Amino acid sequence: MTALVAGEGVDEPTGPRLAPAPKRTRRRERDTLSVEWVKLELLRTAYATRGGLLTIMDPRAVVIWYVILGLSPWFTHNLTVLVILFTIAAISVIASRVGPLILGLFIIGLLGEAVYVFIAAWFFGGDSGTVIALLELTLKLGTLSMASMAAFVSLDPEKLSDALLSFRAPALLSFGVSYGYRMLPILIDEFHTIVDGHRLRSAPVQKAGFLGWRVLWRIAEVTFAAFYPLMLNTAKRTRTTVEALETRGFTYALEHPDGQRIRLAYLRYRWRDAGLIAGTALLVVAAYAVGYAAPLEVRDFQ
């Protein structure tokens, strides 16, 4: 079904193409909206395995590491400390092999935000002091974001949810992760089938209109309409799954201490985990010590 529709291509401006797209550059922009492309791209992102420094660590240690590094910049206004913490976070991002796409988006987002705020501030009479103040904020937000990137990009979602479970997070979170991890391809496939059905049964958009608004309108229309059968089908499937799980005592086992103990038995702290946490804590303390010795405050620039 999928291959047929994608390969033959219904003659519609938003028609999906397989990866070796025909050499018509005019089409390329719209191809990014094709459901098939999106599906492949998403599955690639969700199920790809990446190496990295933090992958070999115990997930609980990674979460603790993240909390230490992510929270530490918010307790000071000292720029020296912030620069050091930012550097630590940047090094860990490089060490955990964050992909260039995510990294690029992050840098553009962070800088863009700061530039916009500065333009608006300049409009209200800001000066170079405003830039320094924004720099402080950017350093803090950047450290937090990079810490989360380094920690969670390389962490398997199921491992992460087990770590959160061991920190007494609600058991439903862990269940949701396992469920979503397995259902995602089925759901995307189903959505794809429904959208294809709509497209097969309806006439293509004749004219694109101003800025292609007719095409966009059609996409929105089909998306809304697709949720009607999708919700009904998902409801049916959910009931089947949940009843099958509950017959086997799923919720009971999920919440029972013994069940949790068995589930989390594979997690164990090793020396390297302790080393990671201790090393990070030491670095943060050192950053604060250096900042105390050579303080650099925002108001020094005003």
Add this chain to the structure above:
Amino acid sequence: MTTTTPSPARVGLPHPGELSRSQKLMVFVLSMTTFGLANIITEVLPSIQLGPIELSISYLAFVPVVMVSLFHPLWAALGAPLGEIIFVDLLMGNFSGIGELEGYIQLALGLYIGGSLVRDPLRKWQVALAAFVAVFIDKVLGGITDIVKVLIGVADAEFVEGLPESILVLEAVEQSVDIVISGILFGAIPAMLLAPRLHGRIEPLLGMAPRTPEVPVAQRARISAPFVILALVLGLVSVVAAILDELDLNGIVLEGEFVENYGPQVLWISVGVALTILVIAILVARSRATSSIAASSSDIDDRLAAAAQAPATVTTEPATAESSAVESASPVSTDSTDK
């Protein structure tokens, strides 16, 4: 609109207010899955960037709003934001740790209050209002959180030339655009078309009776929803005030880095106080709601009708309100391909 008559509440099927454990899980999972999928779709929809203002769809709000309108609002509201976190953030490697928690609380609270406002899912304007309220609460809380972040993050933020005004203006514009796009275009309008169609059809699939105005759902913050909102606003105002106070002190009296650590602690205490107030408010609201569940609340109905500006929605009969609703032509070409 199609002539969707509510299927009569089935005898023997549990009412959405009194669900079994597995049915709560079903509602939770269904809400989580559908909103997760909706978010994956949102991820790939295009966005137009106009300088600092992004004309993008932050989420397809109609999906969780339909869920909280049709099913038990609490379980559906708890599930939906989790779907976003799991499907988009965790699986796509975009998890942002603590930031996810604030987003979860904002959206879950908005959806719960929105869903509690719906008394009869067949009334389109009630569903539309629920969608608007849900997105409004989420976005306003998000804007306040962003401003608070700046106030915490920058030393003496209110003394920096132009910074407070610009943050305020940027946030106000951004959140208003989001409320219009996500709350109305992709929230209220599709939700008010979709919810009446699914009503009476999707509930039996989960083995429960549809929500009807005759038997209100238990555990909803309905009667005292304004009370909860008020408590929340007051709590947040107190937090902001506390931060402003603290920054003020910081600028004049306190010096050195050890003393600066004192500031955030004061902040956390005030956050704790605000949270306590909120929890107490919710508990009071719940006890009130459960105790006076039998008491019909026609005053809220009137207020809803007034807010929706629909001329004849005051009549309690669903069918009348349905036909008198302004919107009648449905652009969504729905088909019922049940596979």
